[in-house]
Amino acid sequence: MVGFDPRSVGLAVLRALGRSSAWHDHRFELLATGEQHPHMQMALDEVVARQVGEGRRPPTLRVWEWASNSVIIGSFQSLSNEIDLEAAARHEATVVRRISGGGAMFVEPGNTITYSLYVPATLVEGMSFAESYAFLDAWVIRALRELGVDASYVPLNDIASPAGKIGGAAQKRLASGAVLHHVTMSYDIDAQKMLDIIRIGREKLSDKGVKSAVKRVDPIRSQTGLPREKVIEAMLGHFRDSYGLTPVEADDATLAQARELADSKYRDPQWLARVP
Numbered sequence: 001m002v003g004f005d006p007r008s009v010g011l012a013v014l015r016a017l018g019r020s021s022a023w024h025d026h027r028f029e030l031l032a033t034g035e036q037h038p039h040m041q042m043a044l045d046e047v048v049a050r051q052v053g054e055g056r057r058p059p060t061l062r063v064w065e066w067a068s069n070s071v072i073i074g075s076f077q078s079l080s081n082e083i084d085l086e087a088a089a090r091h092e093a094t095v096v097r098r099i100s101g102g103g104a105m106f107v108e109p110g111n112t113i114t115y116s117l118y119v120p121a122t123l124v125e126g127m128s129f130a131e132s133y134a135f136l137d138a139w140v141i142r143a144l145r146e147l148g149v150d151a152s153y154v155p156l157n158d159i160a161s162p163a164g165k166i167g168g169a170a171q172k173r174l175a176s177g178a179v180l181h182h183v184t185m186s187y188d189i190d191a192q193k194m195l196d197i198i199r200i201g202r203e204k205l206s207d208k209g210v211k212s213a214v215k216r217v218d219p220i221r222s223q224t225g226l227p228r229e230k231v232i233e234a235m236l237g238h239f240r241d242s243y244g245l246t247p248v249e250a251d252d253a254t255l256a257q258a259r260e261l262a263d264s265k266y267r268d269p270q271w272l273a274r275v276p
Helices: 006-016 038-053 085-090 129-136 138-146 191-197 199-205 209-216 220-224 228-243 252-266 269-273
Strands: 029-032 060-066 070-073 094-097 105-107 112-120 152-154 158-161 164-173 178-186 246-249
Touching: 038 060, 038 070, 038 094, 038 112, 038 178, 038 252, 060 228, 085 094, 085 191, 094 269, 105 112, 105 191, 112 228, 129 138, 129 164, 129 178, 138 152, 138 158, 138 228, 220 228, 252 269
Parallel strands: 029 060, 029 246, 070 094
Antiparallel strands: 060 112, 070 105, 112 178, 152 158, 158 164, 164 178
16 A cells, blocks of 8 residues: 555654654744854854754754855865865865765855755654655755756755756754754856865866866756845745745844854864864
């Protein structure tokens, strides 16, 4: 019978026991934090994820607005192996390390779309990591398709189209019971700068030339013809229609905690250069 495979039965049992939940079991908030510099963005992710895990904030969606250029490396990456620090300085890109895994990402204000989902672990209970990635980004795949982008999920953590890669996701599961899931998508990426800064991208594409590199990170702008703000508006509209979404402003206490964490952890050279 449809829906009675072992996995479906297992999830149904978990829901009955209160260990699993569905999208519509939660009330989602859209958290506005304004334009922020890279260290503050990293800190906000950790602070908000903690709040959700501790039950002090409902499940939350946040769209990042960047105040400056950045290169973000994953928690388990080697700084020296991944990043050309001289090139990053030349392009005025602040290098930061996030708490989630995954690869390095290059961002410029206005040229990328970054969002975070902060959800209780019950929403992905019983799923493998690969399943949870696809599950948490299914809504954005649908939203992009409504905009005319033939988007799909490519395991483990890429959003792509026949024209090329659109973006990548990363996750961190906190001991408090929250899942931080964030995605950076290219709206109008400068592939030349990206390849100048990120060593691994340069090595992978050294024999293909910059023209081919541009095709690998396909900007949403070329496929929709829409301003970045309109793409984000459509994404949020789809989420709101699907699951509900209440806009809220970041409170002073949250911003203060994030500023303190940005200074004590994310600006610390030892955190950035640590050996995973």
